[in-house]
Amino acid sequence: xxxxxxxxxxxxxxxxxxxxxxVSLILLLPMTSxxxxxxxxxWSQYWxxxxxxxxxxxxxxxxxxxxxxxxxxxxxxxxxxxVLARYTFPGKRILDALMDLPFAxxxxxxxITLATLYSRNGAVGSLLDPLGIEVAYTWLGIxxxxxxxxxxFVVRTVQPVLEDLPAQADEAxxxxxxxxxxxxxxxxxPHIWPAVVTGTGLSFARxxxxxxxxxxxxxxxxxxxxxxxxxxxxxxxxxxxxxxxxIASLVMLVSLLLLLAINLWQGRFYRRLxxxxx
Amino acid sequence: xxxxxxxxxxxxxxxxxxxxxxxxxxxxxxAGIFYQAFAEGLAPFWxxxxxxxxxxxxxxxxxxxxxxxPVNLIxxxxxxxxxxxxxxxxxxxxxxxxxxxxAVSPVVAGLLYLLLYGxxxxxxxxxxxxxxxxxxxxxxxxxxxxxxxxxxxxxxLIPLMQAQGSAEEEAGVTLGASGWMLFxxxxxxxxxxxxxxxxxxTNARxxxxxxxxxxxxxxIRGETINLPLQVELLxxxxxTVGxxxxxxxxxxxxxxxxxxKALLEWHTHRxxxxx
Amino acid sequence: xxxxxxxxxRRFGNTTALHPLSLEIAxxxxxxxxxxxxxxxxxxxxxxxxxxTPNSGSIHFGxxxxxxxxxxxxxxxxxxxHYALFRHMSVFENVAFGLRARPSxxxxxxxxxxxxxxxxxxxxxxxxxxxxLPAQLSGGQQQRVAxxxxxxxxxxxxxxxxxxxxxxxxxxxxxxxxLRHLHEEFNFTSVFVTHDQEEALELSDRVVVMSNGRIxxxxxxxxxxxxxxNRFVFSFLGETNRFAGEYREGRLHRDQAWIQLDKAGxxxxxxxxxxxxxxxxxxxxxxxxxxxTVDAVSPVGSxxxxxxxxxWMDTPWLASITHHDFDRLRxxxxxxFFVIPARWHQxxxxxx
Numbered sequence: 001x002x003x004x005x006x007x008x009x010x011x012x013x014x015x016x017x018x019x020x021x022x023v024s025l026i027l028l029l030p031m032t033s034x035x036x037x038x039x040x041x042x043w044s045q046y047w048x049x050x051x052x053x054x055x056x057x058x059x060x061x062x063x064x065x066x067x068x069x070x071x072x073x074x075x076x077x078x079x080x081x082x083v084l085a086r087y088t089f090p091g092k093r094i095l096d097a098l099m100d101l102p103f104a105x106x107x108x109x110x111x112i113t114l115a116t117l118y119s120r121n122g123a124v125g126s127l128l129d130p131l132g133i134e135v136a137y138t139w140l141g142i143x144x145x146x147x148x149x150x151x152x153f154v155v156r157t158v159q160p161v162l163e164d165l166p167a168q169a170d171e172a173x174x175x176x177x178x179x180x181x182x183x184x185x186x187x188x189x190p191h192i193w194p195a196v197v198t199g200t201g202l203s204f205a206r207x208x209x210x211x212x213x214x215x216x217x218x219x220x221x222x223x224x225x226x227x228x229x230x231x232x233x234x235x236x237x238x239x240x241x242x243x244x245x246x247i248a249s250l251v252m253l254v255s256l257l258l259l260l261a262i263n264l265w266q267g268r269f270y271r272r273l274x275x276x277x278x
Numbered sequence: 279x280x281x282x283x284x285x286x287x288x289x290x291x292x293x294x295x296x297x298x299x300x301x302x303x304x305x306x307x308x309a310g311i312f313y314q315a316f317a318e319g320l321a322p323f324w325x326x327x328x329x330x331x332x333x334x335x336x337x338x339x340x341x342x343x344x345x346x347x348p349v350n351l352i353x354x355x356x357x358x359x360x361x362x363x364x365x366x367x368x369x370x371x372x373x374x375x376x377x378x379x380x381a382v383s384p385v386v387a388g389l390l391y392l393l394l395y396g397x398x399x400x401x402x403x404x405x406x407x408x409x410x411x412x413x414x415x416x417x418x419x420x421x422x423x424x425x426x427x428x429x430x431x432x433x434x435l436i437p438l439m440q441a442q443g444s445a446e447e448e449a450g451v452t453l454g455a456s457g458w459m460l461f462x463x464x465x466x467x468x469x470x471x472x473x474x475x476x477x478x479x480t481n482a483r484x485x486x487x488x489x490x491x492x493x494x495x496x497x498i499r500g501e502t503i504n505l506p507l508q509v510e511l512l513x514x515x516x517x518t519v520g521x522x523x524x525x526x527x528x529x530x531x532x533x534x535x536x537x538x539k540a541l542l543e544w545h546t547h548r549x550x551x552x553x
Numbered sequence: 554x555x556x557x558x559x560x561x562x563r564r565f566g567n568t569t570a571l572h573p574l575s576l577e578i579a580x581x582x583x584x585x586x587x588x589x590x591x592x593x594x595x596x597x598x599x600x601x602x603x604x605x606t607p608n609s610g611s612i613h614f615g616x617x618x619x620x621x622x623x624x625x626x627x628x629x630x631x632x633x634x635h636y637a638l639f640r641h642m643s644v645f646e647n648v649a650f651g652l653r654a655r656p657s658x659x660x661x662x663x664x665x666x667x668x669x670x671x672x673x674x675x676x677x678x679x680x681x682x683x684x685x686l687p688a689q690l691s692g693g694q695q696q697r698v699a700x701x702x703x704x705x706x707x708x709x710x711x712x713x714x715x716x717x718x719x720x721x722x723x724x725x726x727x728x729x730x731x732l733r734h735l736h737e738e739f740n741f742t743s744v745f746v747t748h749d750q751e752e753a754l755e756l757s758d759r760v761v762v763m764s765n766g767r768i769x770x771x772x773x774x775x776x777x778x779x780x781x782x783n784r785f786v787f788s789f790l791g792e793t794n795r796f797a798g799e800y801r802e803g804r805l806h807r808d809q810a811w812i813q814l815d816k817a818g819x820x821x822x823x824x825x826x827x828x829x830x831x832x833x834x835x836x837x838x839x840x841x842x843x844x845x846t847v848d849a850v851s852p853v854g855s856x857x858x859x860x861x862x863x864x865w866m867d868t869p870w871l872a873s874i875t876h877h878d879f880d881r882l883r884x885x886x887x888x889x890f891f892v893i894p895a896r897w898h899q900x901x902x903x904x905x
Contacts, residue, residue, distance in 0.1 A: 007364060008444075008448055008451055009363050009364070009444060009447050009448065009451060009460070010451070010456070010457035010460065011359060011363075011457050011461075012360070012363075012364050012366075014356070014457075015356040015357070015359045015360040015364075016360055016364075016366070018352070018353065018356040019353070019356050019357045019360050019372070022353045022356075022357075022428075023372070023375055023376075026421075026424055026425055026428060027375055027376075027378060027379070027425070027428075028375075029394060029401070030390035030391050030393070030394045030425070031390060032394075033390060033393040033394035033399050033400070033401070034389075034390055034393060036393070036399075036400060037393050076299060076303070079292065079295065079296055079299070080296055080299075080300070082283075082292065083292050083293055083296040086281065086283065086284075087289055087292070087293055089293050091297075093540060093544075095296065095297065095300055096540070097536045097537070097539070097540040098300055098304050098305065098536070099300075099304075100536055100539060101304050101308060101532065101536060102304070103479075103482070103483075104482050104486075104532035104533075104535040104536050104539075105308075105486065105528070105529060105532040106485065106486025106487070106488060106505075106506045106509075106528050106532070107486065107488050107489070107506075108486075108488040108506040108507075108509045108510050108525075109311065109486070109506070109509060109525040109528050109529055109532075110307065112509060112510075112513045112521055112522070112525060113307045113310050113311050113314075113522075113525065114307060116310065116314060116518070116522075117306065117307060117310050123306075123310065124306070147303075148303070148304075148307070151303070151304070166635075166637070167279060167281060168633050168634075168635065168637035169637055169639065170280070170281040170282045171279075171280065171281075171604050171624075171631070171633070171637065172631070172633060172637040172638075172639070172702075173282065173639075173650070173654070174280055174281075174282065174604075174624045174625045175602060175603075175604070175624055175625070175627075175629060175630070175631040175703070176625075176650050176651030176654055176702070176703075176706060177625045177626070177628070177651055177654050177655060177706060178282075178625060178650070178651075178654035179625070179654070179656075180282055180283050180285070180288060182654050183282045183654075184282060184283065186639075186642075186650065186653075186654075187282075187639055188282065190639075190641040190642075191640075191641065205381055208383070209381075209382060209383025209384065209385070209386070210383070211383060211384055211385050211488070211489035211492075212384070212488035212489050212492075212506070216510075216513065228383075229383045229384075229385040229489065232383070232385045232386065232389060233385050233489075233492070233493065236388075236389060236392065236493060241392070241393060241396070241398060244389055245389070245393060248385075248386045248389050248390070251382065251383055251386055252382050252386055255381040255382050255383070256378070256381060256382075258381070259374075259377060259381045260374075263374075279604065279605065280603070280604050280605075280623075280624050
């Protein structure tokens, strides 16, 4: 290889070797087994496996709940990022640290806690029940659990971008007479928009796959509150490996496409602002 | 300095809203864990905490973390070095591959391993002929945990090492430093806080992983039940205090994680300010 | 609109950025705030704009007390040091921003906004680039967009923070002239901040020289240059050569070198000389005995700059002589000459 002599720093072969070994064993090898399992299915079997009516009902529930959860997180995350990036106040550090709680707390712990709090006789559920709001064992509960576990995505992608926004952008808008709301909408929001979309997208992707936090509060009633992850787990418990693999292939495809879309969109957006001509 | 939204009314209103929502959404659940754990007093809590079942679950949880963290630490460093210090064909693909565990459902992760190493999997059937069983045993739980947590260290290191560039290491090479010396004396001091941070995240996830390990564990009491699985098992058995005892233990670990993270951030922030 | 600054001061924590100071700027005047970094010039400009609040004192625009008027209600045009263009908006939208930001009762129609923006873009010769994003423009073009944006709201006061600081020398010269024309055409009152004395002297009707949060001198460029109020102003306005020694009977001595001072003048231990005030000769005369050695010669520009050294100097001197003198004397590195001062300047010792 002609480029090899140009590599100044040592360790190329070693790090390439270690990385490829790891990636092959840990990431790629298990994926080959998925392809192997899928190849035992004919197209019609595959189609039947992923269009089972109970499964289709779970697609709907999962998508609806994940959409609601990520929209909530977009707003909540924007508020938290703004407050943490722009203001100083006593207790700010604690509030800041709390934002990471959903990532640090095991999902199963979050799951049983939310299920207990929001059950009809739980601390919060008993307050909501007289108002006619049922959370546990409904799609709302699923959305709540998804929202809880994916809180940090929007906050942590938007916060640094807001902190980087030069004070001069604010000042320019103010000297031109803009009101708070107008300046936020026309100057700040466009600047943080890619981060908001990225964070919301990641939150959505995570919510689609959420399992531990969801299954406790969902109640897992067929056709009503089953999520896709649970359907996979159920197939596995029934030793229907091919059926599980079929669902998994779809789930992986959707997550990867989502990830790819976020990356591509983000890349295009930044290129445009940093002087690329179109 | 004047900034958008720095009027007293706007400021106080937004801060109040943020505090109220965070309390409702995050603080009350966190407090609820401990409330439930101590609902019947200190004695049942202590009894649950010191039971054999819990002790075994703690043991397995620590074992998984102890095996996962070093593997992913070493891998993360090599990967970060590779993609930030060299250009080669396939670099972008490699970086995307690493994000897969981050994007897929943990159940899918468990499933991939079950399909490979289970009795029907091609590798699993070879291994079972040798009487080696990885699935429904602790080695399988370690493997899926490694899969699920492998992006964390690398994701912390790559942006930092990219931003720092390789000028310092190149200077080291011109001064005749060996590879190991280069890493130990130049690279490591620059990345150590990101490294600690990556380890903390890996560790937290390794301790708390539920979806992936539940698929490959088989729930064999005393053998393949770690703390999160124990939480589920006790909760399904209507042993609420027992479930929340283990949950409280995990929540306490989460709080420690958050405190270390906050300390690290404060530390690096202060260093940036004085620099 | 005239601007009155009365007794304005500003502290940041323990440091005092501005000591109480007052300044009157007449309607239609163009005033430069000149000083080194940390002199408080930018703070003063930002206080006039309403971006900072003074700890004491008041600001009036004409008869209107604007001290407590929020920046968004002050109606000033402000041009930021690094332009602060909204990078996700086209050139057109940047310029239109202030017009669109008005409350609906005062807002112009879209057609009027369109007309006004295009008229301004024509004025700044950027009409062809209206649809571009800021990142696709050169520094000079971005600067002109920033100016057009500030002018779109028809401010009576235009404030500029280091307006040409980030541009290269040639573009800078061109933009300066252009700003001066614009100022005369629109007849607003302008205040700009600069650390470049040439820029301040060329553009301003009057220059305010600042250091350490105080005003050192306010004067027209001509007066400022000819009659600097103190040593700081003198040395900040141009290159300075220093002769320090012992005063004996009308002469200032240092080792074997000396300068003959006015017999009537006050005794001093130091005189300052501008490079163009030095005459290079081959022999000393009654005015001075200053033997020097040529250290470097750079015949670039309208004058020839010559670096001089001698045992009696604290730091090397700089002389600038005409090409005519250069051809006559042919100074080369290592050549020995004498310096005769055509003029010198002496100031009361500084307290600082």
